[in-house]
Amino acid sequence: MIFREATRQDLPAVLALLADEESVLDPASIVVGEAHERAFAAITADPRNEMLVLTDEAYDPDGTGAGAGTGGVVLGCLQLTYIPGLGQNGLERALVEAVRIRADRRSAGLGAELMRLAAERARERGCGLVQLTSSKRRTAAHRFYERLGFARSHEGFKLPLAP
Structure with a gap:
């Protein structure tokens, strides 16, 4: 697995993850x-925001398309926003949003690994806290976070x- 910042090429896959939690949508x-x-x-x-993805090992960083169709699949995503604050002795905090794992890859530890990597990234930045919100309807996600x-x-x- 590769944990990295999302690129523009990842955007359709990220949007597919966000569009439907229960199905695997074709990014195309x-x-x-x-x-x-x-x-x-x-x-x-x-610099205070990152869209991060977890991909399989066949990620194609140079964009050559090597292994196209067999690798580089976005398996999960999340957004980290770093928030400075005066509370807690001025410690910066990381806000986690838009956490998703592909429906067909859940229950294999990918979500836990994604969150572990995000927390480590926040810790390395000097954050003293990772926080998130979750829709009240996402009860399975709440059990996962707990x-x-x-x-x-x-x-x-x-x-x-209103707009």
């Missing part, structure tokens, strides 16, 4: 819209803002 079927392009560009341009040692410490609130 995903329409990458202008809003997705802007968001991905903003994430990659911001198995990893995350505690339900806060109640979350969201306020949608």
Whole structure:
């Protein structure tokens, strides 16, 4: 497995993971819209944000297409946002968002490895805390996070803002 920053070529696969948690969608079927392009560009341009992917060993970093169709599959993703704060003696914290593992690869330890690698990345950056929110509907995800040692410490609130 390779854990790395996502590239633009990974965007359809990441969007496929985010679009449907219960199915494996073909990234080629995903329409990458202008809003997705802007968001991905903003994430990659911001030193406090990272979109990270877990891929199989056949990742093709030079883009030659070697092994195309048999490797380099995005198996999981998450976004890390680093937040400076005055609380906890000014320790930076890492916010984890958009955690997904391909539906056909779950229960094999990939999610735990993805989260372990993300926490290690945050620790290396000097973060004193990793935090996340999860939709109340994702009860299996909640059990997963608790198995990893995350505690339900806060109640979350969201306020949608009209465009």
